[in-house]
Amino acid sequence: MSANTWRQSTGDSGLPSESAEAAPSADGTPGTGATAAIDGSDRSARRFWSVRRIPAALVALLSAAAVGLLLYDVVSVRTDRSAMRWRRRLAEELATRPLDDIWMIVGAAVAMALGLWLFLLAVTPGLRKLLPMRQPTGTPGTGEVRAGLDRRAAALVLRDRAMQVPGVQSAQVDVGRRKVNARARAHFRDLQEVRADLDAALGEAVTFLGLARQPTLTVRVRRPKKG
Numbered sequence: 001m002s003a004n005t006w007r008q009s010t011g012d013s014g015l016p017s018e019s020a021e022a023a024p025s026a027d028g029t030p031g032t033g034a035t036a037a038i039d040g041s042d043r044s045a046r047r048f049w050s051v052r053r054i055p056a057a058l059v060a061l062l063s064a065a066a067v068g069l070l071l072y073d074v075v076s077v078r079t080d081r082s083a084m085r086w087r088r089r090l091a092e093e094l095a096t097r098p099l100d101d102i103w104m105i106v107g108a109a110v111a112m113a114l115g116l117w118l119f120l121l122a123v124t125p126g127l128r129k130l131l132p133m134r135q136p137t138g139t140p141g142t143g144e145v146r147a148g149l150d151r152r153a154a155a156l157v158l159r160d161r162a163m164q165v166p167g168v169q170s171a172q173v174d175v176g177r178r179k180v181n182a183r184a185r186a187h188f189r190d191l192q193e194v195r196a197d198l199d200a201a202l203g204e205a206v207t208f209l210g211l212a213r214q215p216t217l218t219v220r221v222r223r224p225k226k227g
Contacts, residue, residue: 048148050126059118131177132212147210151175154209158182161205167194169224173202180206180215185224195221 073084097104130148155175162171162182167189174181182202186194198219206217 047125047132048127048130048146052121052126055118055121128177131175133210134212149209149211154211157209158202158205161201162198165194165197165201168198176215178213178215180217182217182219184219184221186221187224191221191223195219 070087073087077083127148129151131151131154133147133149135146152175155173158173158175158180159171162168162173162184165184167186169185169187171182171184173183180202182198184194184198198221199217202219203217206214
């Protein structure tokens with residue numbers, strides 16, 4: 001299990017509440033208390049923000065190239081030289097084409113889509129594969145440390161734990177920000193017994209992951225296909 005950690009200033013070093021509520025399993029029966037979401041833990045579970053290096057570098061390079069080319073053409077005109085052909089053509093097209101022209105609409109749609117994409121990059125955290133973990137307490141200086149767990153690493157840990165349950169032939173675990181979906185195939189034992197053992201084992205494993213917002217657990221157990 002690999003975790004990504006780094007120092008980051010935090011204003012809230014409080015612990016999430018330890019009270020839990022039982023989550024239902026796939027067949028509608030109540031699950032164990034360990035599978036439930038911890039009340040109030042999502043208040044301090046702030047996601048990590050991506051630095052967006054690639055989009056920022058692309059926007060900076062394209063903007064610098066466009067501004068530099070335009071500035072060069074303006075300086076050339078000021079020194080009694082003719083404007084570049086592309087700028088004269090662009091000015092002519094913008095002056096003569098009507099607003100309902102297909103190319104004007106397409107250009108406006110592309111510009112709007114790019115602007116919306118940049119806006120979404122600016123207001124969303126990103127790093128969806130990194131799950132915030134609970135902050136340790138009782139140790140000085142740990143209030144400034146935030147730890148994150150990769151979702152693939154968490155899924156691998158839970159899958160290995162599911163394979164240790166007797167009767168499980170194969171297992172697949174998908175870890176999301178709010179839910180953990182486990183699907184298993186049992187080649188012997190009663191399905192209800194395997195489901196109950198899986199619910200208890202995975203619920204305990206999810207708790208030991210130390211996530212700031214403990215996800216709810218859904219377990220599905222089936223027989224392997226014949227043939």
